[in-house]
Amino acid sequence: MGHSRYDDASRGRTAWNAGKNVGAKRPLTQKQIWAVRFFLDRERRVRDRALFDLAIDSKLRGCDLVKIRIRDFVTGPEIRTRAIVVQQKTGRPVQFEITTDVRASLLAWLERRGGALGDYVFPSRVDDAKHVSTRQYARLVDEWVTAIGLRPEEYGTHSLRRTKASMIYRATGNIRAIQILLGHSKIENTVRYLGVDVEDALLLAERTEI
Incomplete structure (x- = not known):
């Protein structure tokens, strides 16, 4: 059971988030993505390369990413x-793309992993x-970002979920498209998730000629 802040037992206890960065995790840049890929390829970590690539492309929460089965994206060979x-969180289906390079890393892993469609x-x-x-x-993500010189306190599994979505938003300004890709039920959630602010809105407006 938890403790109320009014309980004697809670006095003098260190807060669970003391000294931790619990805000939104930063998305990766294109340069950082390739740095992680280079590290994983150099270390011959075929599984981790496939996991990293699929996390970026799918934009899934960690709880959904780890539960993906082979049948979810494999048809025949x-x-x-x-x-x-x-x-898992919303019970709503979400669709995502699997780009050429990501299909290649997944295939390399599945050829080594083997298994049946239901695995x-x-x-x-x-x-x-x-x-x-x-x-x-989450431990793996910490290891990957640390390996390329980033602070693990500032990055996490949500960094991988946000990365491609943030890039698409910066390129298009299409919040509705990002809402669909992330599987958010409300567009307000997408706005908060991307950290869209007044400056973003003004920049988009300035790029629109009438």
């Missing part, structure tokens, strides 16, 4: 160019019948 999953793409190290945990996924 081919990896589909699009896939669809039902989100998880990224199995647990402890039990092959289970998927990698969200906690382990």
Whole structure:
């Protein structure tokens, strides 16, 4: 059970988020994406490269990403160019693209991993019948960003979810499209998630000639 701030037991206790950055995690830049890919390729971490690439392309929450099964995007010997999953948080389906380079890294991993269509793409190290945990996924992201000289306090699994969405928004200014891609039920959630502010709105307006 938790403690009320009025309880004697809570006095003198350090807050769970003391000294931690608990705000929105930064998205990666294109240069940082390729730095992580170079690191993973150099270390021959085929699984991690596939996991990283799919996280960027899918824009899924960690809880949905780790539960993806082989059948979700494999048809026969081919990896589909699009896939669809039902989100755990909202119960709503969301569709995402799988670009050429990402299909290549997924195929390289699946050829090594093997398994049946009903198996998880990224199995647990402890039990092959289970998927990698969200906690382990978070540890991996910390390791990847640290390896390229970034502060893990400023980046996390949501950084990978936000990365491509942020790039698309900066290129198009289309909030509605980002809402669909992220599977948000309300556009207000997308606005907050991307950190859209008055400056963003003014820049978009200035680029529009009448």
